[in-house]
Amino acid sequence: MRKLTVKGVQVDDTFAEAFGMRATALIITADTARWARQAAETMTGFATSVIGCGCEAGIDCDLTPKETPDGRPGVRVLIFAVSTAELQKQLQNRVAQCVLTCAGTACYAGIAGEERLKLGNALRYFGDGWQISKRFGAKHFWRIPVMDGEFLCEATTALTKQAVGGGNLLIIGRTTQTTRAAAEAAAAAVAKVPDVIAPFPGGIVRSGSKVGAKYKGMTASTNDAFCPTLRGAVKSALDAEAGSVLEIVIDGLTSEAVAAAMRAGIAAIVRLGPRRGAIRISAGNYGGKLGPHYYHLRDLVP
Amino acid sequence: MKPLTFLLRDPPEQRLDLSPLVPHLLAGKTVAEIERIELQTTRYRVTAGDVFRVRAGDAAQICLDGASDRLDHVGHAMSGGEILVDGDVGAQVGRLMAGGRLTVRGDAGPFAASGMKRGLIEIRGAAGERLGAPLAGEMAGMRGGVVIVRGRAGERAGDRMRRGTIIIEGEAGPYAGSRMIAGTLIVLAEAGALPGYLMKRGTIVLGGGCGKIPPTFVDCGVYQILALRLLAGLIDPYSKRGAALLKRPLQRLAGDMAVLGKGEIFI
Numbered sequence: 001m002r003k004l005t006v007k008g009v010q011v012d013d014t015f016a017e018a019f020g021m022r023a024t025a026l027i028i029t030a031d032t033a034r035w036a037r038q039a040a041e042t043m044t045g046f047a048t049s050v051i052g053c054g055c056e057a058g059i060d061c062d063l064t065p066k067e068t069p070d071g072r073p074g075v076r077v078l079i080f081a082v083s084t085a086e087l088q089k090q091l092q093n094r095v096a097q098c099v100l101t102c103a104g105t106a107c108y109a110g111i112a113g114e115e116r117l118k119l120g121n122a123l124r125y126f127g128d129g130w131q132i133s134k135r136f137g138a139k140h141f142w143r144i145p146v147m148d149g150e151f152l153c154e155a156t157t158a159l160t161k162q163a164v165g166g167g168n169l170l171i172i173g174r175t176t177q178t179t180r181a182a183a184e185a186a187a188a189a190v191a192k193v194p195d196v197i198a199p200f201p202g203g204i205v206r207s208g209s210k211v212g213a214k215y216k217g218m219t220a221s222t223n224d225a226f227c228p229t230l231r232g233a234v235k236s237a238l239d240a241e242a243g244s245v246l247e248i249v250i251d252g253l254t255s256e257a258v259a260a261a262m263r264a265g266i267a268a269i270v271r272l273g274p275r276r277g278a279i280r281i282s283a284g285n286y287g288g289k290l291g292p293h294y295y296h297l298r299d300l301v302p
Numbered sequence: 303m304k305p306l307t308f309l310l311r312d313p314p315e316q317r318l319d320l321s322p323l324v325p326h327l328l329a330g331k332t333v334a335e336i337e338r339i340e341l342q343t344t345r346y347r348v349t350a351g352d353v354f355r356v357r358a359g360d361a362a363q364i365c366l367d368g369a370s371d372r373l374d375h376v377g378h379a380m381s382g383g384e385i386l387v388d389g390d391v392g393a394q395v396g397r398l399m400a401g402g403r404l405t406v407r408g409d410a411g412p413f414a415a416s417g418m419k420r421g422l423i424e425i426r427g428a429a430g431e432r433l434g435a436p437l438a439g440e441m442a443g444m445r446g447g448v449v450i451v452r453g454r455a456g457e458r459a460g461d462r463m464r465r466g467t468i469i470i471e472g473e474a475g476p477y478a479g480s481r482m483i484a485g486t487l488i489v490l491a492e493a494g495a496l497p498g499y500l501m502k503r504g505t506i507v508l509g510g511g512c513g514k515i516p517p518t519f520v521d522c523g524v525y526q527i528l529a530l531r532l533l534a535g536l537i538d539p540y541s542k543r544g545a546a547l548l549k550r551p552l553q554r555l556a557g558d559m560a561v562l563g564k565g566e567i568f569i
Contacts, residue, residue: 070532106528130564132503133484134529135446135465136536143529152528 004298008274009281011297016168016262017285018293021056021080022087023163023253024117025110027063028099029074037062039105040075043098047079047090048200051220055081055090056165056251058197060110069108070152076110078197080165080251084117087159092122095153100126100144106152111253113158120144120153160253164293167250167258169265170208170226170282172242179244180204182269182277186248189268195257196250208247208284223284241279255293263300270302305363305386306336308354314372316344317392318353321375325383325402328361343374366391371411377404380421393430396423399447412456413437415449418466422540423449431456431475434463442483444468450540457494460487463504469537469544476513479506482565486533488544501558501565508569509547519557519567526551530568 004011028043030036040059047057060076068074079094081087099107100123107119120142124131132143133155140155169186173179187203190196198204213221224230225237226245238245248265252258269278283297306328318341322328328336337351350356362383366376369389376391379398387395390408397416409427415434429451434444435458443462450469451459457475460468463485470478470487476494479487482501489497492510499516507530526549534548552568 069535070528071535106532132505132529132564132566134486134505134533136467136486136533137448139536141529141532143527149525150527150529152532 012282016283016295017291018164018166019291021163021165023080026077027108027110029068029072031104033073036075039099039102043094056199058199108154109157111158115159116156119157120155164258165251169248171246171278172280173278176244183246185268186265189264190261193261196252196261205247267302303360305365306359307357307365310368321378324380333358418444419446421447425451428453429455433459435461469541502562503564506567518560519555522554524553
C-alpha cells in the first residue's frame with residue numbers, strides 16, 4: 001500500500017464504498033428552538049443503522065425562523081432507508097409517535113421533488129373526522145386538532161433516489177483519548193456540511209463491522225482486522241502504534257454531499273494532528289464488489 | 303415583446319361575449335384573423351374588429367383598454383398568460399379560469415371567478431354578487447386559485463366554493479361564504495348578515511366582524527392558529543393587510559351546525 005502522509009497523519013491509499021439509498025427530509029418547527037430540537041432528536045433516536053433500526057436518521061441543521069415555512073425556529077431532519085416502502089413506514093411511524101406527540105410542533109417537507117411520500121396524508125386520520133385540509137397553490141396541509149391546539153403537517157414530502165449511505169472514515173490513534181478527540185473533531189466538521197448526517201451516537205461508531213460471521217444467521221460481525229486487542233491474533237490492519245479505532249459513517253442526499261463531508265472530516269483530523277489526535281486515516285470497503293459509489297481518500301485530502 | 307392590445311372604440315350597443323379573446327385561443331393568430339372573431343350576444347353580428355382597435359403583440363399578454371361593464375366572459379377558461387383590463391368588466395370575468403393572471407383595474411360584475419380552478423384574479427375595484435359562485439345547476443363554485451378584490455364584494459361571495467382562496471379587502475355583502483364546501487374566504491372589512499350560511503367545511507376570516515353572527519355557529523374560543531400564520535406568509539405577496547389580519551388572535555366559531563358543521567369563521 002502506497003503511503004501518503006499529511007502533516008504527520010498517515011492517509012491510506014484506499015476508498016470508502018457506499019450504496020444508493022432512498023431518502024427524504026423534513027422540517028420540524030416548534031414555538032421554541034428547544035422543542036423543535038426535542039422532536040427532531042426523539043424521531044431520529046434509534047436510527048443508527050438500517051440493519052437493526054429500519055432507517056438511518058439524523059439532524060441535518062438547525063433553522064432560524066426566517067428559514068422555516070411558518071416563521072418559527074426549526075430543525076431539518078434527514079431519513080435514509082433501503083427501499084421506498086420501508087422509508088414510508090419509518091417516516092409515518094416516527095412522525096406519528098415523535099413529532100405529532102411533541103408539544104407545539106409542526107412538520108413540513110424538507111426537500112422538493114416529483115416523487116412523494118405520505119406525511120400528513122397518513123397522519124390525518126388521527127383527527128377522527130375533525131382534521132381540516134388546507135391547500136394553497138401547490139402546497140397542501142393538514143390541520144389535526146390536538147390537546148395543545150392544532151398539529152399542522154404538510155400532506156406529503158418528496159423522496160430522493162440519489163441518496164448515498166455508508167460513506168465512512170476509519171480514525172486510528174494511539175490511545176482512546178486521542179482517537180476520540182480526532183473523531184469528535186471530524187464529527188463536528190461533518191455536522192456542518194449540508195445534506196448529510198452521521199447517524200451513529202454523537203456521529204461516531206466504535207463497533208465497525210465486517211460482512212458475515214462464524215455464526216449462522218449473523219449478517220455482520222465485529223471488524224476484527226481493526227480491533228486493537230486482537231492485533232496479534234488475527235490478520236490485523238493495525239500496526240504496533242495503533243491503540244484505538246473509531247469510525248464515522250456518513251449518509252448524504254447526494255454523492256457530492258458525502259464526498260464534501262468526508263473531505264471536511266479528513267481536514268479536521270489533519271488539523272488536530274497526530275500528537276493530539278489520530279495517527280492514521282483509513283476507510284471501509286468491500287473490495288469494490290458491492291457499492292456503486294467509491295470515495296478515494298487520496299482525492300479528499302486537504 | 304409588446305402586449306396584444308384591444309382598445310374599445312365606443313361603448314358597445316349590446317352585451318359582448320369576450321370568451322374567444324384569451325391567450326391560448328389567440329396564440330399564432332394575425333391581427334386580421336383576430337378582427338374577424340365574432341363577439342355578439344344578440345342577432346346583430348359584431349366582430350372584434352368592429353368594437354376594438356387591435357394592436358398586434360404577444361398573445362400571452364393581452365390588454366383591454368377602455369373596457370366597459372358590457373364586456374362579459376373576459377378571460378373565460380384562460381389557461382395561462384396574462385390579461386390586463388383597464389376599466390370595468392361585465393359578468394363572469396375569469397369564469398372557469400385554469401391558469402395565468404387576470405387583472406381588472408375597475409369593477410367586475412356578478413359571478414366573477416365563477417368555477418375558477420387555478421391562477422390569480424385581481425379586481426382593483428368592486429366585485430358584483432356571487433363572486434366565485436357556481437351558475438345555476440352547478441354543484442360547486444370556485445375550486446382553486448386565488449382571487450383578490452381590493453374593493454367591496456356583493457352578496458354570497460364564495461358561494462359553494464370548494465377550494466382556493468378569496469381575499470376581499472373591502473366589505474362583503476350578506477351571506478358571504480354561503481354553502482361553502484371548503485376553501486378559504488378572507489374579508490378585511492365588515493361582512494353582511496349571516497356569513498357562512500349553510501357552510502359545510504372551509505374557513506372564513508372576518509377582519510371587520512359581521513352584521514350578525516349566525517345563530518347556528520358555536521364559539522370555540524380565541525386562538526392564534528398556526529395554519530393561519532402559515533397562510534399569512536403565503537398570501538403576503540397578494541395582500542399585506544390580509545396577512546396582518548391572519549397573524550392576530552381570532553375567535554373561532556364552528557359551523558354551520560345546521561348542516562355538517564365542520565366549517566369555521568374567525569372574527
